[in-house]
Amino acid sequence: MSSTGVDKRKRADPDPVASIASRMNLREGEEAVRRVLREVHRMRKVGTKDLARGARLPIPVTAAIRRELEKGGLLRREGGAVLTPEGEAYVTEVLGLVWGVNKAPAPRDGGRSPIPDEYTEMLERLRTLSELRPAAMPQLDQAHATPETSLRRALYMQEEGDLGGRDVLFLGDDDLTSVAAGLLKVARKLTVVDIDERLLKVIDEVSMENGLGIETVCHDLRKPLPEGLMGGFDIVATDPPYTVSGLEVFLSRGIEALRSLKMSTVYLSFADKPPLEMLEVHRAITGMGVFVRELIPRFNEYVGAEMFANITSLMRLSTTEDAEPAVKGVYEDVMYTGEVNPTVRVYRCRCGAEVTVGAGETYGTVEVLKERGCPSCGAHEGFSLRRRVKLPGGRR
Amino acid sequence: MSSTGVDKRKRADPDPVASIASRMNLREGEEAVRRVLREVHRMRKVGTKDLARGARLPIPVTAAIRRELEKGGLLRREGGAVLTPEGEAYVTEVLGLVWGVNKAPAPRDGGRSPIPDEYTEMLERLRTLSELRPAAMPQLDQAHATPETSLRRALYMQEEGDLGGRDVLFLGDDDLTSVAAGLLKVARKLTVVDIDERLLKVIDEVSMENGLGIETVCHDLRKPLPEGLMGGFDIVATDPPYTVSGLEVFLSRGIEALRSLKMSTVYLSFADKPPLEMLEVHRAITGMGVFVRELIPRFNEYVGAEMFANITSLMRLSTTEDAEPAVKGVYEDVMYTGEVNPTVRVYRCRCGAEVTVGAGETYGTVEVLKERGCPSCGAHEGFSLRRRVKLPGGRR
Incomplete structure (x- = not known):
């Protein structure tokens, strides 16, 4: 947000995140370079050990990335790593990282800790907007998350660096998480794909009136993603039908939507099911080359879902370069709970x-x-x- | 804690948890019945919806278990489910559930939130005891967790109902988590298996002097568990070598140690590794018929581990009736990080x-x-x- 004009100078390297990741052949991909920059931006000045901790990378990898960023003129050492003016411009204006909006730590324990005061107004606004949602259609496994839940999700994504400057795809969004994310005004692109035209109409109106810039696409996810959405996103968020096939279909479409598979993030909400069914769900996830990086039980609360005590888990999944959709092409079998x-x-x-x-x-x-x-x-x-x-x- | 003598009356059913689980053919096993009792004990009086939420079970399952417990004379309805005197005696004296010791919610976010004040003295004691630990042996992948981490783990296990009245096995314990658990004085049995005799000697001494009743067994986990430990535990906790084979060996032994596989809990600490290695780890877990119920990044802090910024994740795993050890018999291959x-x-x-x-x-x-x-x-x-x-x- 500072240093105007600097970005207009032609940078020696137009895309240092990509070129460093490729030159170093990083197993964590561009995400690792981005995380290092993000941590320095957030901490202002930071030693290598704390930098590694914040970026969640091994120290030697962190130190090597830091050296590359120094060579590229984006960082310098000054009793710790700090951004150069060029680095500051790149991080804020090109990567779009806006740390300042998220001052309080995001509440990660579902309903147990309150939403920080600074978001009270946003929550009120979201409550009002949520009342515009059309009635949930159980045959589509719709069940409205509470506005608190949608906001908690958005704050959590933001804290993880997965909203600021990112292209985010919501696969189904009767929870209006896209709207909560939009109100934070940090994402580069927010796209919602849903089969429910009534819902998309509400999101369009809310987005227009509040200047959220959310793009909506009416589409049945049993069919492959529209060509234009394939490989176009950094982050995916979904709260799919709570069946193994529902998970497989939605996560498969999510994988197809990602720009890079090396270490991208998918936010997945899912209900607690009996043990053998949960095992099937988790085997479906690892089977697609994706793994759980964080799993928060009882994160999501819903107003309509009676059978699971109105509570589900939120998983933060990480893809790998071996990720592969289990479902390709049109899915012809049953998927919604009422069918399965x-x-x-x-x-x-x-x-x-x-x-x-x-x-x-x-x-x-x-x-x-x-x-x-x-x-x-x-x-x-x-x-x-x-x-x-x-x-x-x-x-x- | 209350109602003395009631347990001395011969109960019509000596093991209602087992008989209800078997009669109802519960997919969640005895654990489900136990959780319902535990929640009623904790909440004193609770409606079915909140009961289901607390027990993390679907409402219909919860309601059916509640009815069976009413029939068995352990619960009655009084504007919500409450324990009868017989139920109270069973829960506290037979199941050994002692909720009272854990008043503040356990801190689950690693170093981000402080240890509740009521445990300050316990933490100080643990700090003193931790100084007795012999130097970590990196060739055994030892790295001492901080006393704060050991206490946080014990409080978390306690909050999940996995210490009170339980038989708990620690597979390797240079972190002294068994000692932290012992100081809470709620478990029925605490057993430590470790290859390091120096460490076991310290645990024996600390346990003796503090009346913790920890049993220690010197054993190389590359060999199968000693016969006497097989199938003898409710809960397993381990912080294995951070290699795929280390995980496979330790988790296999953990599965063998469990009394029931239907929905038992294994606490597993593991480092963040590059994506493809994490995928292997998670595939090994699901491959053994086990899944992640909760995963808390950056939960564990260590004093000695330089390479992962001194921080690892804590997973709460759930077994299923399909659980099966990947490693049976003697493990002949490499396992420790220095070997792999x-x-x-x-x-x-x-x-x-x-x-x-x-x-x-x-x-x-x-x-x-x-x-x-x-x-x-x-x-x-x-x-x-x-x-x-x-x-x-x-x-x-």
């Missing part, structure tokens, strides 16, 4: 009547039941879930 | 002399160099690590 494990739910009205809700029933969702009213007493609210009944033919 | 990736390190003395340190060199470790003094000027301190040199023949 067909169930109906039995609700009880306050009048005592029990009403069956589910795909293929008179009331497809509880929202429809509420709208039409209890068939016995006509009430539009006061329904409580009694039980789930599995239909034959289900499979994962 | 043979390297020497070059230190520089303040006098300017460079000294090569490593297996097969005059100075096997920097500790030996410090003891004998710089070959050029004789100084016993002031050595800084300059670089690592890989020797030919290394492999993972």
Whole structure:
């Protein structure tokens, strides 16, 4: 944000992050060089050991990158590594790293610690905007995350350096995490792909009115990503259907969307399932050449998901150069929870009547039941879930 | 803690946790029943939704377990689930759940949040005891965790219900996590298996003097666990050699040590490695039928480990009924870092002399160099690590 004009000088190397990563043949790819620059920018002056710690890289790798950045004129040593004016310009104006907006540490433990005061206003705004969301469609595995959750996600991504100056793709976004990210005003590009036109219309309007610049694409992820989105992003975020196939399809599309596979990040929300199903999920992840770098249980809270006590985990996944989508081309099989494990739910009205809700029933969702009213007493609210009944033919 | 004598009445069912899990054919095993009891004990009175949330189980499963516990006379409903006197006695005296000792939430973010005040004295004691540890042996991949880290680990395990009333096995423990756990005085059994007799002697002494009741077993984990330890534990904790084979060997022994595989917990510390190596590590974990339930980066800090900026991750792994050790019988191959990736390190003395340190060199470790003094000027301190040199023949 400082040093105007410096970037207009022709830099000897137009893309030092890429050229250093390639010259050093770094196993961590460009991400490693970027992290070193980001840490120096954040700490202003930093010794090699703290730099390695902050960048989460081994000390020798960090020291070698630092030396290359010194040679390139972006860093100099002054009782620690500091950015040169050219480095400062590159980091803020080309890489788009804006550390200042995120002063308090991002709360990582879900609902246990509060959202920092400085974001109270943003949270209020997000609450208001969230009310514009169309009703969740359970047949698409939609379940709205609370505004607090969306904001926590965005703050966490920002703290990890995954929003500032980045091109970020949201694969499905009925949670409006893109809007929370947009309000932080640090990303280079925010794109939402969703099958739900109603939702995209709301995001478009909110984005327009608030100057968030979110791009929306209506697309069924059972089909491969549109050509124009392939390989176009630094970061992917998704809260897919909580089935093994849902995960495989969404994560496969996510891998295809990434610009580099060496060490890119995918934010993945997923529910706690019984042990053998969780094992399948984790095997699907490692099977695609991706691994868990951080996993925060109970990070996400939802307003509508009754069965998992309204709480799911958030994983920060890292890709590797061996990453490969499990699903290529059109996905023809079942994927949504209602398809994979067909169930109906039995609700009880306050009048005592029990009403069956589910795909293929008179009331497809509880929202429809509420709208039409209890068939016995006509009430539009006061329904409580009694039980789930599995239909034959289900499979994962 | 309360209700004395009640446990002396013959309970209709001597092991309700086991019999309910078996009768309900729970995919989460006995652990699920135990968690429900633990949450009711902790919350005193709790509705089903909050109970499910606390126990991290789906609501229908939670509700069904609650009903079984009511039938068995351990719970009753009173504007929420509460323990009956018989339930209270069972939970505290048979299961050994002692919630009270852990009032403040355990700090989960490594060094970022402080250890709660109520543990200041315990931390001081642990600091004093840690000074008794023999010097770390890098050839065994020893690197002492800080006393803060050991205490944080113990508090985290306790908060997860994995110490109170549990039989816990530490596979290698130069970190003295067993001592930190012992000071909390809640576990039923604490056992340490280590190859280092010097270390076990210290643990024995500390345990004796402080009444911690820690059992120690001198054993090389390249060999299968001693018969008497097989299948004898509820929980395993390990900070293995940071190689893929080190992980495989230690986790395999850990799986063999568990009483039930359905949903038992293994605490695994591991360093950040380059992406493809991390992928191998995670594939080894899922390959053994185990998955990551929580992964906290930068949880562990060490006093001696120079190369990873003194910081590693802590994973809470869950086993499944499909869990199977990758290594059975005697492990004949290389496992320690120095064997897998043979390297020497070059230190520089303040006098300017460079000294090569490593297996097969005059100075096997920097500790030996410090003891004998710089070959050029004789100084016993002031050595800084300059670089690592890989020797030919290394492999993972």
